[in-house]
Amino acid sequence: MSTSTTPVISDEMAADLRKKAGRFRILVIGRANAGKTTILQKVCNTTDQPEIFDKEGNKVWISCLALVNPTGERGIHDINDELIFQSSPGFVFHDSQGFEAGAVDELNLVKVFIESRLKERELDQQLHVIWFCLPVDNARPISRAEEEFFNNCGTGKVPVILIFTKFDGYIIRCFSNLLNQGADIAQAEAEAVKNAENGFAKLEKSLSKYKYPPKKTLHLGDMHKTEATCYDLIKQTSAALDNDVLTQIFILTQQVTARLSTRHALM
Template sequence: MKSGGTLPLETDKILAKCPRLRVLVVGKSGTGKSSLINHVFGIKQQVVSHQARGVCNIDDEITSPDNSRLILHDSMGFEPGQATNLQNAIAFLKARSAEHVAIQDQVHVVWLCIKIPHAGGRVLETGDEKFIESALHQKVPLIIVFTQFDKLKSLVEQELTDEEMDSDECDDIVTQRSATKFVEICLRPLERFDSVRYAQTSGKHRHIQLIRRGRLNLHGCRSGSFEIAGRSYARHGQKNVWYVTAVAQRTSARAKVDGSIKIGMQGYWLGLASTTKLFGSPLQTCLKTIHFEITASWNFNDPDELLTNGAFEQRLYSLIQFIVPEDKEIRSWFDNVDPFQTLMGIGTAITAAAAPALAAIGLSTMFIQWIGDIYKKTPEALRCLMAYMCDLTLIMDHLFLKTLNLPPPRRLTQEDIDSAVESYKNSSAATVHKEVRMYANQTTIAQIVRSNNAEEKVKELINLHCSK
């Protein structure tokens, strides 16, 4: 990532300690490991093996040029009567979780992939149970991923009576009975492992659940039942691992937003109205720093550097230029200001007719001059910083949703970016700008600095307008 002309980046500090998420994926052939990995991390996994089909070496580091924040280790499943795979997996976990092992070399999470049995078969083999016990003993976060949930639902559908099939509540019946069977078949055997997390997969929406489960494993627990990962990673950079997890995955927009906010709060958002890290530096340097921090946290597949080549920054400057000055100053820039009142958030919500005006105007000379000067603690500067953080994060959110359904590796295009910017401008931009202006203008800058809560307003606006 080219980051010249910025202040020191918090992302660089974190990634220097833990540059990539290290995932151990365990499971027999046919459990859907590859498709799961490809979708969750937005890659096209093409592993060339010189061994027989279905054979892998757990020590091999599998990487992809499509996602530089990921390292995979692949282990075969544990067949009854074959102890070698189990012994290798347990030894690998022990070696990768020792106290002296640096955080970047540890296994950060284990996915144990198991097909949901559909004919009364046993869900966990003896080898699976021993592996789970070992992972918990080594304090390695573990998620049991039950795959092919859709086939379980298909079996439930086949068992419906004709009356149930014709019922308006047919889908609800299938959903409820499938959930009940899943609990009976898959979750009951896990009751003895009170620190194990699980996920079920059958489609892309289920993969999102997996990421959320994964973040729970790495960051904390519900109801106080999972403390192993917290204890383990508190000594070895747990927060860094959480952030790299959010960066590496490409399935959950919510996780991306959370990661973007967290890195901002850790670096330049906290004390936004008074931080010495920002004020006193050229505004363009501060905005460039914010730009690199936020775009890095989303980790798009952007080999052409479309998000950081300067042109995209100019688009953002064009978007925020109307929020900074007062209305009377903008009137001195343009002969007809009326179309821009709406775009600034001064007037009513943005309309389809007004939306193209902002795209056509470009970046004004007056704003370029203003943004290049050393600036002071003023409401205008605060509005600019807050708007940039909100606009960029929410545009990233729109961009993520537009590329989510594309097949891996989802390489970013200029058309994708243009579409995301227009989508944001036509939806939330005016409302966000109006709220920022109201906040920065509601009181004196001295009072804002003393309250020190501008960053909370940024978080509030992002959470209100991002995808749910």
């Protein structure tokens, strides 16, 4: 995604940089109802589902990942599988199902995956960023199991971006609370967004108590709408990267995605 402050990279420069650096790799953590699929589709400018490949590069024809499972059920999956959208081949996504209360298996799998990627020598095999998706349309957005991640799972040089999803649902909950407290509809409509933003600010501030807090935090809502974008996520991810080469790869991948989407629309 190009902005007035983002340098436009030519096709020749893009090809050369990709040849040298490879692809940008993202681990996406979140429950099946966290809106992960929609976010990735928005980032990759597509409504298609991703293609899935195992670590040997073989295509997985039957998808049982929580990310793309339409039933929302927790199925058998492999965090090492690569999810790639045809509209944005420069991105490689890995999916974790999120953490259920009392279950340590998934947390251990995530730890092992992060540690293994930290040991990789080749840049395109390393993990570059983690997007942790948590829906805030419920009373307790951060469960004890998820707190375990932020207290016990160090990610080394890999930044964690905490994405509070379904913020529109949180606004509705604030609206309902105001009505229950005696506000009329007009007053509740006027104050619901402000109350939601204040609640988010308090939640964001509370993250500092964890041993390994996220590097960046943001909220996304109304992602089901056609005009919705993930610009804030792109902006925060770019700001979280300390490596100039990785920042260039990330910017490049966004620009190539935009070009491919434009060309596809004109066909």
